[in-house]
Amino acid sequence: MLKIIQVTDLHLTPPGVHHIGCDPRERLEAAIASINAEHPDADLVVFTGDLAALGQVAAYEQLQDCLAELKLPYRLCLGNGDHRARFRAAFPTTAVDENGFVQSTEEIDGQHLVFLDTLAADGRHWGELCDARLSWLRARLNDIGEAPVLLFLHHPPFAVGIPLLDSLTLQNAEKLASVLVGKNIRHMFFGHLHRPIAGSWKGIPFSVLRSTVSQFALRLGADSAARSMESPFYAVALISADSVVVHFHDYTYEGPVIEYRPVPAVIVDDETIAYVFQQASTS
Template sequence: MLKIIQITDLHLTPPGIQHIGCDPRQRLEAAIASINAEHADADLVVFTGDLAALGQAAAYRQLGECLAKLKLPFQLCLGNGDHRARFRACFPDVPTDENGFVQSVTEIDGQHLVFLDTLAADGDHWGELCDARLLWLNDRLGEIDGAPILLFLHHPPFRVGIPLLDSLALKNPERLASVLAGRNIRHMFFGHLHMAIAGSWQGIPLSVLRSTVSQFALRLGVDPAARSLEAPFYAIALVSADSVVVHFHDYTYEGPLLEYTPVPSVIVDDEAIAYSFQKASAS
């Protein structure tokens, strides 16, 4: 079974600068420590964009120092908080396409993982897949030719019911839909929204992950949007021939773990059985 960790929206800053009340590097280091301790058997860790908050070179240097502690192979994608040239200067070995976009394909155990670069040319917060990037994607999918595909990108191409976030989605999503039509896309993994969301788009299953820093509050139809300080997540995707299962892990949780006692499988006519079980469980 293929095991993939997803982390997103790190919003790293230069040393000493916080992001919405927290230290982004500290949050990332906690995630990496958790992954090293709990998921050392994973095949890959994918970072789905907004690696930096404002694309500063010092933020990418912080990222490099943190990644040096990660004991697993990793893949880096770009989001709207990133600066492509500065990123590539700090990470010259990261795979790119022939046009310099941070896009690549890798195969693990028969699954083809495709990583897209949705950073807009004008540096704005919405997502973009230009003609060159879509042509590259179409060519790569043609080479894969029906084999199972897992797709990783920062910007979702769909609406989620929060006006601000919907205005910052991937532009011209119908163009991406056209390229993906008829392909064996098993799952799409997104960042950008700072929320835990699951569903489907164009019939393709998808999941969206919380940030390692702040989140967006679930206020459907409300403008302006609001931030929240809900717990950060990373995701663990377990991929087999017949399923893709995505777990969301609150890696900063420090509360107790309570031993689970199974509920009686049959509650017969005598309700005393239920009361006895509840009393024993509460003690």
């Protein structure tokens, strides 16, 4: 079984600069420590964009320091908070396509992982897959053929019911859909939205997860978006020939972990059994 960790929206800043009420480096260091300790058997860690908050050189230096502690192989995708040239200068061995976009593929245990670069050319917050990037994707998918594909990218191409976020999605969604039609896309992994969301788009299952920093509050239909300090997540994806299962892990949780005994089945004809069990479990 393939095991992939997804971490997203790190929003790293220069040393000493906080982002929306927290220290991004501290949050990332905690995620990496948790991954090293709890998931040393993972095949890959994928960071799906917004590695930096504002694309600063010092932020990428922070990322270099943090990744030096990660004991697993990793891949880096770009988001709207990133600066492609500064990123490539900081990570010169990162795979890019023939046009310099941070796009690549990898095959692990028969699963084809495709990493896309959705950073807009003008630096806007919405996402973009230009004709050159889509042409690259089309060629790679044609090479892969009927084999299963997992797609990793920052910007989702669909609305989620939060107006501000819906205005900042991937701009040319139908062009992407036309490239994906007929291909064996098993799952799409996104960042950008700072919320745990799952569903399907054009029949393709997807998942989105919380950032390692602040989140967007769940205000469906609200005119204004709001940040919240809900706990950060990373995702653990377990992929077999038959299924893709995505767990969301609150890695900063420090509360109690209570050993669990399965409750007895409901006995319709004698409800006193339930009271006996409840009394025993609270004593």
